[in-house]
Amino acid sequence: MEVLNSNVALLSNYEVLEVLHEVRSAQDSEGSKKSVSKLRTNLANITYDVEKYLQGTACSSQSPEVIRNFLIATRSLKITKIEKLQILNLRPTSIVELQLILEEVEERFSEEEMQEMTNLIQELLPPTSASPQAEPQPTS
Amino acid sequence: MENSYIYPGDGASHTRTTFQFVVFRPSIEEILEGVVLSASSSGLQVSLGFFSGIFIKPENMVAGSYYDETEKVWIWNYQEEHKLFMDVGQKIRLRVISESFVDTTPSGPQLAAEHQAAVAAAAAGSVVAVAKDPFSEVHPYTIYGSTDGSGLGMISWWAEDEDEDVKDEANEGQEDSQSEHLEST
Numbered sequence: 001m002e003v004l005n006s007n008v009a010l011l012s013n014y015e016v017l018e019v020l021h022e023v024r025s026a027q028d029s030e031g032s033k034k035s036v037s038k039l040r041t042n043l044a045n046i047t048y049d050v051e052k053y054l055q056g057t058a059c060s061s062q063s064p065e066v067i068r069n070f071l072i073a074t075r076s077l078k079i080t081k082i083e084k085l086q087i088l089n090l091r092p093t094s095i096v097e098l099q100l101i102l103e104e105v106e107e108r109f110s111e112e113e114m115q116e117m118t119n120l121i122q123e124l125l126p127p128t129s130a131s132p133q134a135e136p137q138p139t140s
Numbered sequence: 141m142e143n144s145y146i147y148p149g150d151g152a153s154h155t156r157t158t159f160q161f162v163v164f165r166p167s168i169e170e171i172l173e174g175v176v177l178s179a180s181s182s183g184l185q186v187s188l189g190f191f192s193g194i195f196i197k198p199e200n201m202v203a204g205s206y207y208d209e210t211e212k213v214w215i216w217n218y219q220e221e222h223k224l225f226m227d228v229g230q231k232i233r234l235r236v237i238s239e240s241f242v243d244t245t246p247s248g249p250q251l252a253a254e255h256q257a258a259v260a261a262a263a264a265g266s267v268v269a270v271a272k273d274p275f276s277e278v279h280p281y282t283i284y285g286s287t288d289g290s291g292l293g294m295i296s297w298w299a300e301d302e303d304e305d306v307k308d309e310a311n312e313g314q315e316d317s318q319s320e321h322l323e324s325t
Binding site: 004008011016019046049050052053057082086090094096097099100101103 | 158167170190235291
């Protein structure tokens, strides 16, 4: 086996989720042929596990429009592609979380700018259904 | 896929295929959020559901963290009155600091050695039920992470308004973990 290109593209969590949906619909439409389903159990397992993980993250409530709006709005900000990718995947809700994603954040942005970014993120990216923000008080 | 060929001397048909993989491979410095899978004196193991090979070594935890042998849990001694627990099953946020790829396909001598060991164990008649330390097992792909930094560590520590100081957040986190602690015992 020969690797032709080791890094074709970076996929956001949302894109991975879309790929998994396609895999799953291809599996479902194939029906249950015994010999095929034996080979496919590994694929089915990994598809299920990854989907389950992604459903609990911010990408489960994203759509191409949401992502496009986000990219347009952040075009003017000086953040790198991989930082935008992490913001899409993690949906930071506080400055502390944002500081983890952005490098050399003290030199690049002021606190107001970071607060603006946090507000922008909250506005443009919908929260996960399981997000703790939905609850007013942490349940003990 | 290109056309299939049959090579002389070999009954099977060979087909040259090109395919694309979707791989999971976080970059160094990337932030991941997962769940604590297990704790031992060697550190914490974190799982993302589909991938469990993420480890946090003690030297990469917040200063003041220690392992409690009786409760089998890692604790961050944030302040004398406020101990924060890193409970199994709770959400945790970490930064990827390194990764390791190991080729675990068994080679000839290794297979023979494993076979001999299995035979010897069976002959000795002992059923050894050793709780394997996940840290000592060899995995094909391992991610090492750090929880040393603002915003890293248990998500419950940082979940409040960031205007409040960490002490208040720590209090909430501690109460949550403590009540869960009581439920689990």
